[in-house]
Amino acid sequence: MTESLFFLYKFLFTNIIFAFILCSCLRRLNKDQEHSTVELFLVSLGLAPALVTLLLYFAFLCCPPLPSVGYFLIITVVYVSLFWLGRKEFPVIYGDFKYWLIRKWHKLKKHENNGSPAPGIWTRRAKEITRWFYVSLVLLVLIYLALSFRSVLHMPVDGYDTLSYAAEGKALFKIKHIEFRSMLLDPETGIYLPSLHAPSFSLILTWEKILNSLFGLKSDLFFRSIAFYFGLLILAGQYYCLRIKGKWLALLGTIGLLSCFSFFCALIYIHIDTYRIFFIAVVWFYLAGALKKRDRLSYLLLGITSGMAAFAHTLGALMAAITILVFFVFLKGSLLYKLKIASLVFFLTLATGGIHYVIDTLWGSGWIFNFHL
């Protein structure tokens, strides 16, 4: 019971509250109203834990080793600052969600005609049945996901790759320092770097251990739940994208993706896959958005999510590089304008995670000459 309650606290704190704070900041930058609150909140749900790992990374890189409470305070201060920046948007976000929920509830309770003439009794009945069939399918999917999550709760950290990432997270918690010189992270325990990927995924466990240490508890449930959490975000994001074309299409997409065995395994088994796939998917979403809308927030999010994708995995770094290149080619405007915007996106990518590979190439393992996926 204690572990579950503590997990709830870590989850709400890192994934939900931080996401609200991020969403409020992003909304403040959304002056043109090009981005909906739902979209910004979905992205923030993914960015929140990843930003925590990025902050930890820079703290380990730049500061001498501190006690765990020190890193907790650093991250809290950053988020409190972000909260202060976005504080005026909280009531707006709250209002948006409340309105959305009320609208959904009314739609569920009675059919809306949208001003058209009242349909005949058979058409009304058919639409009623269709609506409840849709709701039943959605409930089935949610029950299936709930059952799947139940298995995640009982599954320990296992599998060669995941254990290697977890060991890295454990070592980073112990040494509180990012190592580039040697593959051996911690000579005292013998823990080594499992790969040349950036340590974002491992830092999630490090963050959990920091929170654990404040309360004298031991648990890795938050780390174990991350794959499932990001899998849900991928499903939600896909639903959101397809919902524009139609709710039935969106539901078909969700069921289709869940029916894919490898995606299902990525959802259930603790691994890095859903974590890195989410950011790559969001990068492409904002590539399209940046080229279509050409607003500041899209450029900013393209840069940040590219950085997070790179920070998650080498494949993300390569895809971020491809995306920025394509963005530069297809961006409308003069050459100077394109260079300016693309450079901004590039530097944002570096600042939000890509810098790891630059440092590693120049002063570490020589990443670009040695990497493999």
Next chain:
Amino acid sequence: MKSSFKSVSIAVLILWISASFGIITEALRLSQEPSVTILAPSSSIVLLDLKAREIETINRLWLNGYLGLYFNFHLVGYWSWLALPLLLVFFAGLKKKKKWEIALACVYLLSVVLIAIKGYFNSRYALTLVPFNLTFILAFGRDIFAVFDRILRVGAYGFIVLLIIFNIHQYNPTMFQIISPSKDDNLPWGLLNNINNMNLGRDAAFLECNAPAFYYYTNKKGLSYSKRFGLKKPGILTEKGIDNIFQEKAGVKKLNPEKVARAFDIMKSRYNVKYIFVRSLPDYFVELSEIIRYGCDLLSTEKSYSLFKLKDHFIHPLLEVKKKLPIYQSDFSKWRGPATILSGDLAKTLPPLVVLGIRGEFSLTVSPNSDDRVIRLTPVQKDKNGNVLIFFGCFTNHNGFDLKIPTGKYIVFRAILNLSNPKKTLAQILVEDEIEDWEGEASDINKPGWNQYVVTKRVRDNAKNIAIGISWQPEKETDSLEIKKLEIFII
């Protein structure tokens, strides 16, 4: 005009559905049945790895590897390939597409190529594009189907729904097994708890190989035996890199026992290794396998994990034979009989050697030179099934080979042989012991000319009998096997 457009739409839809069934069934057939071309020698560990990844043939390499995003049906489902015809339609109408759509298509294609080239061996990388694939199929498909009339639209969507239902039907049982909360995990909790409870000195280390569970679940010091850092140099990972304690290149199949003995000493003296913790040790770690075999005692095994304790001394039989006398040494000068005999007369002509198994008939000829005698074995006759094979040597308590079964000890059998046709014939020297069934170690006789061959085997506890000898299956009547010396040691 409208009716001709409708006919074309119907034709396109029928063509699409027909082609799709053809593609699916053909791709299924090709991906499931092994093709002729195997990409690695059958005896190599690489082939096992390729088989596990389902890319061990040319067909599978292309379908499950390079194009796995579309045709690795087992993992990506039966609908993913629909992106290909839709991509063709997309590029056919490129002029009318918006910039952001073309940009997304470019990024998508570049990513497909990147994953095909750099990530084909791991199906998890193909998974990266699966959500985008499905979103594209449904979103772009909807735009295309919008020009169809209602019945065709239902047919098109119905086809996609059928593929998804087929997916669910194929994998449904597996998915429900996986999410069952009673599912056992693969971790050796007992072993890990024992390790945590061990009272060791601060510097005492566990050598770990293929088992990162050690670092996550235990509080002890580990040393990693290199695996992920290339097989170029086997050794222990240190701050300065790999310490190649064996001074061997990777992939070496036959090791120098002296180098292995030296590596054992380095492990103990330089790194203070007390235990070795491994999980399903891969065969290509021959060096570590030798250390475990001759320098460790097995403490415990649990769920494919094993814990070994290093012995005080490394005892490799091939090193010990230099210090010991053989319990049997061939003396062909004691040949009792004519110069040429048939295999049935071997027991009385040259005890304690006996024929342990035979098909067909062989002749044995002893060389006339009494100082350096050589026995020459040749096939004489095949059996009624056309087979010719002989297994001869020593058998415990038969024909004067009075040996008390040395349980727990090593038997070393050494022979100097000359095989006339090593590439085409099957020949081995063997040591086997019997409890309920026979278990043995063998060394292939596979080089031309005179060579020394050695095989060692640890005699199992409760072994009832031991057989030590040579097995040979010649190809043709002119093949021959010459024997100069046979020695048996107990270490």
